[in-house]
Amino acid sequence: MPCYRCGVRQTDPVRGASPWRRGVRREEQVLICPTCQREHDLDLDHCGSCGSTMLICRLGEVECRSCGSVRLARSAETETLVKAGAPGLSEEVEAALRRVLGRQPTS
Template sequence: MPCYRCGARQTDPVRGASPWQRGVRNESQVLICPDCQRLHDLDLDACSTCASTALICRLGEVECRSCGAVWLARSSDALDRPAAVAPPPGLSAEVEAALNRVLGRA
C-alpha cells in the first residue's frame, strides 16, 4: 500500500520498527511515509470522544487507540468505497522480481 499523500511505496524493511505510520482517513486504513509525517496537516480522521488521530480500522470498525472507543465505519460496504487507485507503472514487474527472489526462481 503506498503513502496516501504522495504515493511513495515502502521498500524492503530494515530491522527494527518501521518508520511508516498507520492512520485512518475517510474511515479507511492508510499508510503515511516518513517524509509526509513531517507535515502538520495530515487530514486524518479523529476520534469524536477524545479527538485523537491514533485510530485503526479493521473489519468494518474504527477503534481509537487512545481511549478505546469503537464505532462502525460508514464505508464498511466495499460498494461504498471509492474505486482502487491503479498501481504505479512497473509495480507488477517489481512484485514478480521480488517473488522470484524469495521463491528462488531463476
C-alpha cells in the same frame, strides 16, 4: 500499500520499528511515509471521544489506539456497494475460482 499523500511505496523494513505510520482517512486505513509525517495537516480522521488521530480501521470498525473507543465504520463506498447489490466477498471468490479453474456454477 503506498503513502496516501505522495504515493511512495513502502520498502522492506530494516530491523526494528517501522518509521511508517498508520492512520484512518475518510474511514479507510492509510499509510503515511516518514517524509509526509512531517506535514502538520495530514487530513486524518479523529476519534469522536478523545480527538486523537491514532486510529486503525479493521473489519468494518474504527478503533482509537489512544482511548480504546470502537465504532462501526461508515464507509460511503461500502454503503453504495450494498445498495447497488454488489457481490460479497464469497461471491467474488467463487467467480474468480470459476474463471481460473474453469468450474461451472454450483447452483
